[in-house]
Amino acid sequence: MTERLVVVGGDAGGMSAAARARRRVPDTAALEIVAFERGSFTSYSACGIPYFVGDMVHDVHDLVARSPEEHRQRGIDVRIHHEVVEVDLDRRTVRVRDLDGGGEEDHGFDQLVLATGASPLRPRLEGIDAAGVYGVQTLADGVAVRRAVDDDKPTRAVVVGSGYVGLELAEALVMRGVHVSLVERLPQPMPTLDPDVGELVGDALRTAGVHLHTGEAVTGFDVSGDGRVRGVVTGARTLPCDLVVLGLGVRPNGTVAAAAGIGVGETGGVKTDAAMASTAAGVWAAGDCVETWHRVSQRPVAIALGTHANKQGRVVGINATGGDATFPGVIGTAVSKICAYEVARTGLTEAEAAAAGFDAVATTITATTRAGYYPGAEEITVKLVVEQRSGRVLGGQIVGREGAAKRIDVLAAAVWHEMTAEELIGLDVGYAPPFSPLWDPVLVAARRAADEGAG
Amino acid sequence: MTERLVVVGGDAGGMSAAARARRRVPDTAALEIVAFERGSFTSYSACGIPYFVGDMVHDVHDLVARSPEEHRQRGIDVRIHHEVVEVDLDRRTVRVRDLDGGGEEDHGFDQLVLATGASPLRPRLEGIDAAGVYGVQTLADGVAVRRAVDDDKPTRAVVVGSGYVGLELAEALVMRGVHVSLVERLPQPMPTLDPDVGELVGDALRTAGVHLHTGEAVTGFDVSGDGRVRGVVTGARTLPCDLVVLGLGVRPNGTVAAAAGIGVGETGGVKTDAAMASTAAGVWAAGDCVETWHRVSQRPVAIALGTHANKQGRVVGINATGGDATFPGVIGTAVSKICAYEVARTGLTEAEAAAAGFDAVATTITATTRAGYYPGAEEITVKLVVEQRSGRVLGGQIVGREGAAKRIDVLAAAVWHEMTAEELIGLDVGYAPPFSPLWDPVLVAARRAADEGAG
Numbered sequence: 001m002t003e004r005l006v007v008v009g010g011d012a013g014g015m016s017a018a019a020r021a022r023r024r025v026p027d028t029a030a031l032e033i034v035a036f037e038r039g040s041f042t043s044y045s046a047c048g049i050p051y052f053v054g055d056m057v058h059d060v061h062d063l064v065a066r067s068p069e070e071h072r073q074r075g076i077d078v079r080i081h082h083e084v085v086e087v088d089l090d091r092r093t094v095r096v097r098d099l100d101g102g103g104e105e106d107h108g109f110d111q112l113v114l115a116t117g118a119s120p121l122r123p124r125l126e127g128i129d130a131a132g133v134y135g136v137q138t139l140a141d142g143v144a145v146r147r148a149v150d151d152d153k154p155t156r157a158v159v160v161g162s163g164y165v166g167l168e169l170a171e172a173l174v175m176r177g178v179h180v181s182l183v184e185r186l187p188q189p190m191p192t193l194d195p196d197v198g199e200l201v202g203d204a205l206r207t208a209g210v211h212l213h214t215g216e217a218v219t220g221f222d223v224s225g226d227g228r229v230r231g232v233v234t235g236a237r238t239l240p241c242d243l244v245v246l247g248l249g250v251r252p253n254g255t256v257a258a259a260a261g262i263g264v265g266e267t268g269g270v271k272t273d274a275a276m277a278s279t280a281a282g283v284w285a286a287g288d289c290v291e292t293w294h295r296v297s298q299r300p301v302a303i304a305l306g307t308h309a310n311k312q313g314r315v316v317g318i319n320a321t322g323g324d325a326t327f328p329g330v331i332g333t334a335v336s337k338i339c340a341y342e343v344a345r346t347g348l349t350e351a352e353a354a355a356a357g358f359d360a361v362a363t364t365i366t367a368t369t370r371a372g373y374y375p376g377a378e379e380i381t382v383k384l385v386v387e388q389r390s391g392r393v394l395g396g397q398i399v400g401r402e403g404a405a406k407r408i409d410v411l412a413a414a415v416w417h418e419m420t421a422e423e424l425i426g427l428d429v430g431y432a433p434p435f436s437p438l439w440d441p442v443l444v445a446a447r448r449a450a451d452e453g454a455g
Numbered sequence: 456m457t458e459r460l461v462v463v464g465g466d467a468g469g470m471s472a473a474a475r476a477r478r479r480v481p482d483t484a485a486l487e488i489v490a491f492e493r494g495s496f497t498s499y500s501a502c503g504i505p506y507f508v509g510d511m512v513h514d515v516h517d518l519v520a521r522s523p524e525e526h527r528q529r530g531i532d533v534r535i536h537h538e539v540v541e542v543d544l545d546r547r548t549v550r551v552r553d554l555d556g557g558g559e560e561d562h563g564f565d566q567l568v569l570a571t572g573a574s575p576l577r578p579r580l581e582g583i584d585a586a587g588v589y590g591v592q593t594l595a596d597g598v599a600v601r602r603a604v605d606d607d608k609p610t611r612a613v614v615v616g617s618g619y620v621g622l623e624l625a626e627a628l629v630m631r632g633v634h635v636s637l638v639e640r641l642p643q644p645m646p647t648l649d650p651d652v653g654e655l656v657g658d659a660l661r662t663a664g665v666h667l668h669t670g671e672a673v674t675g676f677d678v679s680g681d682g683r684v685r686g687v688v689t690g691a692r693t694l695p696c697d698l699v700v701l702g703l704g705v706r707p708n709g710t711v712a713a714a715a716g717i718g719v720g721e722t723g724g725v726k727t728d729a730a731m732a733s734t735a736a737g738v739w740a741a742g743d744c745v746e747t748w749h750r751v752s753q754r755p756v757a758i759a760l761g762t763h764a765n766k767q768g769r770v771v772g773i774n775a776t777g778g779d780a781t782f783p784g785v786i787g788t789a790v791s792k793i794c795a796y797e798v799a800r801t802g803l804t805e806a807e808a809a810a811a812g813f814d815a816v817a818t819t820i821t822a823t824t825r826a827g828y829y830p831g832a833e834e835i836t837v838k839l840v841v842e843q844r845s846g847r848v849l850g851g852q853i854v855g856r857e858g859a860a861k862r863i864d865v866l867a868a869a870v871w872h873e874m875t876a877e878e879l880i881g882l883d884v885g886y887a888p889p890f891s892p893l894w895d896p897v898l899v900a901a902r903r904a905a906d907e908g909a910g
Binding site: 093145306307414426429 | 501508511520760763785791830862864878879882883884889
């Protein structure tokens with residue numbers, strides 16, 4: 001008998017689950033795999049959208065790792081413009097709506113993969129639905145923003161929110177010659193960083209030509225008579241503009257799951273265990289719709305990031321076909337590039353550490369990315385958050401120029417393995433003058449933390 | 456009563472021990488610190504010599520982290536041109552020779568730090584002592600080679616040996632416009648890598664314009680009537696030249712220690728425990744003269760590298776002043792740049808794994824340093840050596856272009872913590888298109904290794 005695997009959503013998480021399942025069970029008579037995607041694209045890099053908008057990537061198809069047609073050639077029946085509107089766990093069916101007007105029909109499954117993604121936050125502010133106001137989450141959103149820049153040639157844009165996506169889009173628009181204002185409710189840009197590190201990012205943004213308005217909440221949008229946005233209203237001012245991009249973060253799409261009685265957590269994401277199983281038998285979840293586990297804070301988190309989606313999809317593809325794999329959770333590692341600056345974080349910030357109940361101290365150092373005497377040595381700032389009692393490294397933040405950001409990976413490994421600052425000093429990382437001072441900046445930070453007596 | 460700390464040798468290990476001890480005990484009346492260095496320099500970056508020879512670094516003093524005078528200003532009595540020729544453990548004295556003709560005298564100590572460094576290997580071949588044949592280990596050696604290039608304007612140079620120093624000097628000489636031949640006894644360049652990875656380095660060298668002669672042992676040197684080298688003789692040919700640089704590796708200077716009855720291991724290095732204590736009470740060791748521990752092979756190793764020297768010096772400085780620190784050993788991490796190529800390794804190669812008794816398998820992948828669609832994405836090759844039975848990552852090797860080499864750090868952390876390939880897949884490393892494909896190349900290698908079924 002043919003086993004039926006149904007994937008709800010064509011994002012990276014769902015499609016990598018499908019691809020992995022197909023690879024493990026190549027026989028389409030043994031395993032039928034159908035994926036329903038309400039949009040037009042599958043397996044694309046949402047993280048690449050800012051570079052498409054900024055015209056560093058010229059063809060939107062370069063952001064698509066595998067098109068629906070390519071999936072079909074590999075034995076995965078992808079149906080775009082089809083939205084799953086309901087899951088019936090008792091009957092083991094999904095109700096699918098054909099968005100091209102073909103009505104609804106039920107489709108049976110044995111194993112179900114929820115990959116419904118996340119949606120950008122859109123606060124109910126006056127004028128937010130005006131023409132010219134864009135959220136950016138799907139590739140279709142990215143295409144729309146790009147077209148707006150190409151066709152309408154806006155002179156002034158306002159980016160609302162200064163998370164990664166907001167910052168990267170601000171840079172992209174600056175690169176397209178647009179005057180860009182960035183509005184952030186909090187006193188610092190990039191609220192996923194501690195305020196002192198966020199300030200360094202603020203400096204980078206200003207250097208890049210972004211007009212930064214922190215500590216200003218958007219209260220509404222000024223809309224012209226023809227329904228187009230012409231200004232962003234904050235508590236302090238109205239910023240005239242002809243393009244608005246919302247970068248206020250995203251929220252997992254858990255509605256269909258919740259309606260079916262599948263567990264949805266406080267983050268709005270589908271609850272998963274280490275096997276990426278939902279609370280319902282034979283129902284798995286992967287990608288931006290998921291609530292996963294933060295290994296340091298020991299709290300549920302929903303983090304929309306393509307790399308997690310792919311890893312989770314792999315785990316689901318293995319487990320939904322009788323294998324045994326685990327997704328170990330996350331520690332909040334993220335990197336971003338803002339013009340000439342690189343920004344990275346992992347583990348907990350000071351504020352997050354306090355919120356998670358740690359008695360933490362912080363150490364910040366500046367060093368160079370290469371030996372000081374080697375051409376091209378650039379400044380790098382490393383901040384470590386360390387548990388006072390034990391010296392355990394709880395998190396790290398990095399801001400610097402070329403060569404800075406990916407140093408977060410070794411810090412991520414240190415956080416992952418609960419190394420103390422003193423232990424981190426001893427880690428045998430690579431040294432040669434073109435790549436590092438004698439003490440790698442990460443080790444300099446660890447040494448300072450150890451010298452300051454944590455642990 | 457004043458405690459007397461004597462440092463034998465002014466290299467990075469010894470001087471960082473002295474600096475750390477002084478920092479812990481600032482009072483010179485409580486702790487006297489004297490360092491004897493037979494050369495003229497202290498605390499310099501031997502790893503920087505190739506860049507000085509290549510004129511990427513213009514002033515030799517840029518390679519000196521702290522001069523003798525700067526150490527003296529910080530309460531460390533550095534005496535250059537003074538060589539310790541004998542240690543008397545019973546009388547707690549060292550015999551010091553004044554190399555400027557001042558004779559010998561004894562100097563008492565309570566705590567002794569051996570930092571005698573390492574010496575380049577110079578096989579007893581005919582003509583090796585001819586003018587124009589240089590070893591490169593000390594800064595004085597580097598100054599001599601640089602002067603030879605500046606003043607004698609050699610047209611042809613031969614570098615003997617293709618370890619890191621040999622390769623970096625070959626590049627440096629090419630940059631100075633010299634025709635460079637590189638002779639290596641083994642069939643591949645860079646014998647610290649597996650042959651397949653070494654071949655990639657060979658390609659990089661040829662691309663950079665180095666004339667590579669592998670599988671050729673040097674049998675002697677052709678010397679002109681005035682005593683200058685004019686050719687390097689191998690089993691296959693005579694390579695005409697007016698400059699020879701020996702890059703055959705180094706051997707720890709353990710003679711003074713051994714003569715005093717202090718334990719010296721099979722590597723020729725001073726035996727040390729995790730506290731960097733030698734076998735003699737109150738005698739410590741740091742830097743290139745040391746025999747330390749390889750955490751994966753579980754064997755003693757001597758690895759001359761400034762970063763180890765500094766870490767060991769810190770540990771000695773703490774422990775020799777009543778503190779408690781440990782040096783956890785090494786895993787053989789190394790990085791190097793050869794023109795546009797970056798090379799890195801950590802842990803064990805296939806050959807080393809077999810020699811250490813592991814049943815290991817290897818996986819090699821190629822990927823890109825950034826998302827494939829992001830401008831500047833460069834090729835990177837990652838090889839993982841994995842224990843067959845458990846899937847444990849025993850080592851990694853990387854060759855690629857910009858952005859490749861420092862990825863070795865996260866692999867080093869994985870090796871350090873005995874992660875399996877499957878565990879490494881789950882590690883939360885940084886992803887954004889300017890820095891990495893969705894799957895970091897390191898994770899791609901781990902995924903391939905896990906898929907291939909090790910563990």
